[in-house]
Amino acid sequence: MDGMSGGDKLMEHLKSITKGLSSGDDLKVGFLEGAKYPDGTPVALVAATNEFGGTVxxxxxxxxxxxxxxxxxxxxxxxxxxxxxxxxxxxxxxxxxxPSRPYFRKTISEHGPEWGGELGKLMKANDFDARKSLALMGERIKGQIQSSIIAFSEPPNAKSTVDKKGFNDPLIDSAHMLNSVDYEVKE
Incomplete structure (x- = not known):
């Protein structure tokens, strides 16, 4: 924040900060609507099945x-x-x-407690520009989710799946799900 003097300048600056904070911007991070596999299957469906387990x-x-x-x-x-x-x-x-492979919940439990403080630092560093700060936060959380997908190893793939894929990385096959993690800032 620039050095300033006088009550009018301070009030003007506080109003501009308040306007930026009350813009109604919203951050969504994960598997966004419209992300699909080449066969039309929604990525969010596959991601949720991997997260919570289920039958196909x-x-x-x-x-x-x-x-x-x-x-x-x-x-x-x-x-x-x-x-x-x-x-x-x-x-x-x-x-x-x-089987359940809770990579998303793991990301939230490991990093979620830090997100509020990190967003506060980003807001201050970006002159309280909510949209820019949320976009930077979205990029950070996106990377954390992708890192969790890459690192996840338990439970391992079934032998038949390893034989088919040629490797044992439970949440990566074509990397389509991994590459579909995204974020959006909406008003």
């Missing part, structure tokens, strides 16, 4: 199994690029159980 009904579908068949007739499963034979199989409808 997988509809019946066909899948190609790829094999490499040697000249002597012995075959083994193979990646599509290494296969010389493929067979389509019907996989019946089934239920997959997703």
């Amino acid at each position: 009904k997988i509809p019946a579908h066909t899948r190609d199994l790829n094999f490499y068949v040697r000249r002597d007739g012995v075959s083994r499963f193979a990646k599509p690029s290494k296969a010389n034979f493929a067979q389509s199989v019907m996989i019946p409808e089934h239920i997959v159980t997703i």
Whole structure:
């Protein structure tokens, strides 16, 4: 705050601060409306299922199994690029159980108590510009949620999931959910 003298200047400055604080700006951080996977599934639905656990009904579908068949007739499963034979199989409808992986609640419990003080410091550093301060706070919380998603490891993926993905990172597959964490400041 600039040095100032006189009651009128002080009142004018306080009014400008009050106007900025009472602008009605609102910060939302997480998986915002409209974020979807390429197949149209809302990211928030997948994120909530990962956070709280649940069951997912997988509809019946066909899948190609790829094999490499040697000249002597012995075959083994193979990646599509290494296969010389493929067979389509019907996989019946089934239920997959997703365990709770509370990455979001962990972020809130670890960092939430600091957010009020951090926002206060940002407000002061930004001359009480609420919109700018909330945007900076949104960026900070977004990063904290993403860090929690990356660091989360328990419970681990099922062996079948690890085999399919090629790695055991419970909350990351395509990184679409991770990259969909966002924030918005609305009036």
